[in-house]
Amino acid sequence: IAGITQAPTSQILAAGRRMTLRCTQDMRHNAMYWYRQDLGLGLRLIHYSNTAGTTGKGEVPDGYSVSRANTDDFPLTLASAVPSQTSVYFCASSGGRGTEAFFGQGTRLTVV
Amino acid sequence: AQSVTQLGSHVSVSEGALVLLRCNYSSSVPPYLFWYVQYPNQGLQLLLKYTSAATLVKGINGFEAEFKKSETSFHLTKPSAHMSDAAEYFCAVSGRDDKIIFGKGTRLHILP
Numbered sequence: 001i002a003g004i005t006q007a008p009t010s011q012i013l014a015a016g017r018r019m020t021l022r023c024t025q026d027m028r029h030n031a032m033y034w035y036r037q038d039l040g041l042g043l044r045l046i047h048y049s050n051t052a053g054t055t056g057k058g059e060v061p062d063g064y065s066v067s068r069a070n071t072d073d074f075p076l077t078l079a080s081a082v083p084s085q086t087s088v089y090f091c092a093s094s095g096g097r098g099t100e101a102f103f104g105q106g107t108r109l110t111v112v
Numbered sequence: 113a114q115s116v117t118q119l120g121s122h123v124s125v126s127e128g129a130l131v132l133l134r135c136n137y138s139s140s141v142p143p144y145l146f147w148y149v150q151y152p153n154q155g156l157q158l159l160l161k162y163t164s165a166a167t168l169v170k171g172i173n174g175f176e177a178e179f180k181k182s183e184t185s186f187h188l189t190k191p192s193a194h195m196s197d198a199a200e201y202f203c204a205v206s207g208r209d210d211k212i213i214f215g216k217g218t219r220l221h222i223l224p
Contacts, residue, residue: 030210031210033212035214040121040216041216042118042202042214042215042216042217043156043202043214043217044214045211045212045213045214048210048211050209050210056209056211058211059213090155090156092156092212094210094212096210097144097206097209097210098144098163098206100146100158100161101146101156101158101204101212103155103156103157104155105154105155106155
C-alpha cells in the first residue's frame with residue numbers, strides 16, 4: 001500500500017529556477033492538500049483541491065501554483081523559486097470533509 | 113475561516129506523569145477536529161479525531177481528547193507519559209469546505 005508518494009525527497013534549487021513537486025495518491029481520495037512546514041510555524045496550507053478539476057487557495061498561496069487534472073495527481077509548482085520558499089513540503093489527501101488527511105513523507109526543498 | 117491555537121510550543125513532563133496538550137479552535141460551523149503526531153524526520157500520523165459522534169474521543173497509544181464546545185477547546189491528554197511519546201503534536205480543524213488548518217504544534221519532551 002503506497003498511500004501518498006512525493007517526489008523528490010529532497011532538492012537543492014537555485015533561486016529563480018522553476019520547480020515542480022510531485023504528489024500521487026492511490027486511495028482515490030477526492031481532496032488533496034499541499035502544506036509547508038517551517039520551524040515554529042507548524043504546517044501552513046498552500047493550496048488544496050476538493051475534487052479533480054478544482055483548486056483553492058490556502059493560507060500562504062503566493063509564489064505557488066497547483067493543478068488537479070485527475071484524482072490521483074496534485075503537483076505543486078514554484079514558478080521562480082526564492083530563498084523564503086526553503087521548507088519541507090507535505091502533500092496530503094483525504095476522503096472529504098470530516099475525514100482525516102493522510103500525509104506523504106515530505107519533500108525537503110532548499111533554495112539558494 | 114477556521115483556525116487553531118495551540119498553547120505552548122514546548123511542553124516537558126516526567127515519565128509516568130500526565131500529558132496535557134492544549135488546543136483551542138475557531139470555526140464558523142460545527143468543526144471536525146484532529147490531533148496528529150510527528151516523529152523526527154517523518155510525516156504526520158493521526159492520533160484521533162472528533163466528528164460529533166462523542167465528545168470524548170479515544171485515540172492510539174493511550175491518548176484521548178475531549179471536545180468542549182463552550183470552551184472551544186479540544187485538549188489532548190494521556191494519563192502516563194512514556195519516553196516514546198516524545199514528538200511534535202499538531203491540532204487541526206476542518207470547517208466549511210474541505211480545508212484542514214493546523215496549529216503551530218507543540219513539542220513534547222519526556223523527562224526520565
